[in-house]
Every structure is written in C-alpha cells, then in structure tokens.
Amino acid sequence: MRRFMLAALLMTAAPVQAEEAPDTRGLYLQLIHQARSDGRPRAALAYLDDFERRYPGDAEARLLRVNSLIDLGQIDAAEAVALPVETADGGVSAVRGHLLAARGRWTEAAAFYEQAGRASPADPLLRNALGYALLRAGQAGAAIEALRGASDLAPQMAVIRNNLLLALMVGGRGAEAEAGLRRIGDGGLRQKLTAEAVRIGKGG
Incomplete structure (x- = not known):
C-alpha cells in the first residue's frame, strides 16, 4: 500500500527542487527499479520520462532507461541512449x-x-x-x-x-x-x- 501511495504522490505532486526534498530523487528511482523488478518496463519508462523532467541528465536514470528498453527488446533504441561516464559501482x-x-x-x-x-x-x-x-x-x-x-x-x-x-x-x-x-x-x-x-x- 505504501508503494502505491508513494507512486501517486510522485506522479501528481508539482515538481520540486532537489534541495527542497533531498530524498525525492532516491524514492523516485526506487519506484522505477521496482517497476522493472515487477516486470513492468513500460511503467518504468513512463516514470523515467517524468523523473528526467525533474532531474535532467541524471546518470542512473539513463542506465535505467537502457535496461528498460532492453527488457522490451527495443535494442536499437537502447543503443541510441547516450551513456554516462563509468560509475563507481561499474554500472x-x-x-x-x-x-x-x-x-x-x-x-x-x-x-x-x-x-x-x-x-x-x-x-x-x-x-x-x-x-x-x-x-x-x-x-x-x-x-x-x-x-x-x-x-x-x-x-x-x-x-x-x-x-x-x-x-x-x-x-x-x-x-x-x-x-x-x-x-x-x-x-x-x-x-x-x-x-x-x-x-x-x-x-x-
């Protein structure tokens, strides 16, 4: 229930700056990861579209987009996403x-x-x-x-x-x-x- 409440809040609330709500980015990324884990890559991509309007250029979001497109078998589109520089965890x-x-x-x-x-x-x-x-x-x-x-x-x-x-x-x-x-x-x-x-x- 809490997850669905969080999803509703994140999708309907007005955009906020990261300094106003420092945990919002992490919670949103958690929601996107969960959508992928649940086998809902289209939902993950929809959340990513909204997330990237709030946090443009986010490196983790780009990796999630590539993985979600791979989940859907859209390999050409996945390859077209510009990857960031290497992350500390090898992502x-x-x-x-x-x-x-x-x-x-x-x-x-x-x-x-x-x-x-x-x-x-x-x-x-x-x-x-x-x-x-x-x-x-x-x-x-x-x-x-x-x-x-x-x-x-x-x-x-x-x-x-x-x-x-x-x-x-x-x-x-x-x-x-x-x-x-x-x-x-x-x-x-x-x-x-x-x-x-x-x-x-x-x-x-």
Missing part, C-alpha cells in the same frame, strides 16, 4: 555488457561484465551475467566458476541456480547437474534445462 560497464549480450556478442559482453564485477565484487547478479555470457561464448569451465561464485553469494536465487545447472550440463558435468536437480525435485526444470543445453551446444 555503465554492466549496461554495455547487457547491450552486447542482447546482440549475441557474448565474448565482448563477458569482458564488460568482468570489468563491472571488479567494481562490485559482491553483486551476485553481475557474477551471474558474467557466467552466462562465458557459457554462451563457449567457455563452460570459466562459466561454472563464475556461477559458483554467484551461487555462494545468493544461494536462494533461482536464476543463478538454474544457470549453474545449465553450465554443468553444457560443460559435460552431468552427474553434478543431476545431483542438483534431484535436490530441487523439479522434473519440469530438468526438461527445460536439457533442451536449453542442447540448443547452446548447437550454437543456438
């Missing part, structure tokens, strides 16, 4: 990696994910992105190591767990993958990962 390198991954340029994407990971070594999703890019680039062994690191940081995150199982399958370590699948007890997941492993193995 620009991560976004460059996402853009390259969206074009299937996995080796180049992995290089940017690795650079971003050096800036944010405890970010499990960056390690996950690196691992998947390495896997698609044909480097299954390195992918497994990256994904194990991601799994250690976030053992309950399903996307990381699934990518690690996929990498084990592609890397010829079927026994380890099977043991992991038995622990999960999800036959449907086994089918999906096997099909994906075959597709990657064929260069798909």
